[in-house]
Amino acid sequence: MTLKRTTIRVAAAGTAAALTLAACGSGSGGDDADGTATTPRNGGTLVFGENGQEPTCLDPHGNASSDGPVTTVPVADSLVWYAPGGEIQSWLADSWAVSDGGRTYTFKLRHGVKFHDGAEWNAVALKTNFEHMRDPATKSPLAASYIAPYEDSKVIDDHTLEVHLSSAYSPFLNVLAQGYLGMISPKQIKEAPQTICEKPIGSGPFILDKWTKGQSVTYHKNPDYDWAPKGAAHTGPAYLDKLEIRFLGEDATRYSALVSGEVHAIDFTPPQHVEEVKANPDLGFLSAIRPGHPMSFWLNTSRAPFDDVRVRQALLAAVDRKAIIEGISFGQYEVASGFVTSSTPDYARGLEGTITHDEAAANRLLDEAGWTAKGADGIRTKDGRRLVAYFPIDPSFPAQRMQIAVQTQAAAKRAGIDIQLQTPPTQEVSDRILAGDYDLSSGLWATNTADVLWIQYSSENITSGDRRGQNVARLKDAEVDRLVQEARETTDKAEQADLYNQVQARLIELVPAIPFYDDPRPVSYQKKVRGLSFTPAYPSPYFYDTWLDR
């Protein structure tokens, strides 16, 4: 187990670099021993099978789909590149300076970058993009909230923009590296904003040809591309002439399409097929753990029974997470060790192993909480009330979540907690979550910063009135609030790491959720596909360095 953990983590951390290295070699040319070319070849069309989370809008700023970045990063470059491990590198910005206690960012922009429509990349273009993200008319479901502290910006010269934030916000550069905040032609934003959803125009290595809704997005190479990020394996235009991303929602169909050769590679390999892929000499496999919050069941801390921390601790101790996750993922997923995934910057490695499965402790905690009596059905009671928790699950969620829920229910029952699973329609679940009418709720949040802990657990982010927040656990803890706020404001990296370590330790005591697994992005491909990698900011397949071997 330890060996496997390490290998996977290394793979996740070094995917982009390691994979492209392995595939593209030294560039010395010729064929290697087994007769496969090591020099990238130009040309060809890569057909990529994606899952069914097709975005409803291809404006990077106008979608929140997990398939957003995979479809928009080919078209739109970002201001900065996020390297595995958390280092921010230059891309469309050559350099930047942070001043005024973290409230002012001055970006020096790269020269010579052109959008596909000929528009020039400059300070005005960046300002226009920020304003487009913030414009309510864009109806941005994600980008706007990621740059919520953005106030305004000032054009210093043609290629220098000074950005003012309303409060210090240290994850600013991290989120700017995500595909959801890719840069769109200022000309399109000004002249034809209604066309961005359908056909975004960026400066990326691929130009979007056509989006056939419900089916595919097709692209062709941008021959003028000469501003690849440092994290890429080569410079100049992409190797592929064309790219087609097909949405194959059914897991079985997608996997079979890969095996039968209809597509070259697929995203989100169904876990039950991963071992088959690894055993198949014609197929390759690569995976990255998504940074952010692990897939978890949030416990509603604002009402009984989970308002009592001992009941939450008891449930966490009662559940054998390792056995459940091994079972539902066919041994493919990593059990979460805390409240951020292992690939997130400032992940508290020292806390690994703190959460343990201990049924005796679970029973003891419930006794201490006063749930001492037991009914005929084995469910604990207190003052005549049964220990019941309601769990509405969206029927459109992946089947694995239901499997985890059912097994959690069984473990809870052994400890004397009755978890009632409910499957109302999607919209009713969403209504109940907004209204706080649930005891458990499932989800994860992928983002490349430990600020995910502010998003999920700051009491500012409890939904109320117009404010829709992600604090689904409805946790209100003064210490967590202070730590996440200080961490997002400080510009001192070491202090930030220390603060995030403290929050992670505090959360393991508070148990606002049962963290289950670190969500991976498992990609399988035919061996003739070379140089396929991930953009590490929001791990999604990256096709710029990809080429097709004979």
Added chain:
Amino acid sequence: MHGALRLVGWRLLTGLGVLWGAATLAFLVLHLTPGDQAQAIVGGENAAPTPEVIAQVTREYRLDEPWYVQYLLHLGRVVRGDLGTSYRLHTPVTQAIGEQAGATLELAAAAAVVALALSVVVALASAKRRRWVRGLASGSELVIASIPSFWLGILLLTVFSFGLRLFPATGSHGFQSLVLPALALALPIAGVLGHVLREALEEVLEEPFVISARTRGQGDMAVRLRHALRHALVPLITMTGYWVGALLGGAVITETLFTRQGIGRLLLGAVNAKDLPVVLGVVLLSAGIYVLVNLLVDLLYLVIDPRLRDAPAPAARTAVEGSA
């Protein structure tokens, strides 16, 4: 001919009523089902809309108006011939439907042809035949009609696409990719239609005029084709509503399984996101198709059974059903 004109006029008039009813029901159902509309439009599992974005959506789509005002706004728009703009896709509804309609039409037409041809051939070949022939035909029909089309689709995919690699598993490009989805959609319908058709044929084959045709020395196939089939087709036509419905409904599953474009998937996404303009557009389109198909069926009766041409319009269908 006067009767036919009256029939068309009457049907068109009631058709308008059907369209209005369908639009109203769609609006009410979407409005009364739980779910915050603004949240449904810009929400979702990975979304974190800011209060400004929620406010914009609410204002732009007038979601803060009382339900009857919203209803009248939508109805007024539709009456003026404007289907509006999709909340979710940010494109005109006519465009959204236009992009998808061709694929569904292609699939439905192919499946209809296959289902009809298959059921007619099997019924003609097996009606009033030896026991084992009938048993085999009706047994397979029963099995095929009872298989969930989802499973049937996977079966077809496994055998013909992944196993024999004869046809592609996905997409909607050209004839090759149409074969398997059309079969998956057509087979269950063919099972039902074939069964009905054979029953009808067997009844007709007992009729005196069939015996007299035989005594005139006509061959068996000629009797079946020239005399019996025409009569047996009437119940098939009466069932048009059923199979058009099965085609439209089955398209949702088939399109999802084979990852084809289509109206079914468009509607599914729109209902989940409470995208009212798209839902109204698709509902009006399908209701319109039903109205037209039923009108065609009524006219077909007149062609098949000349006795009805001078009958009063509303009585036409009952007369036919009675005679069948």
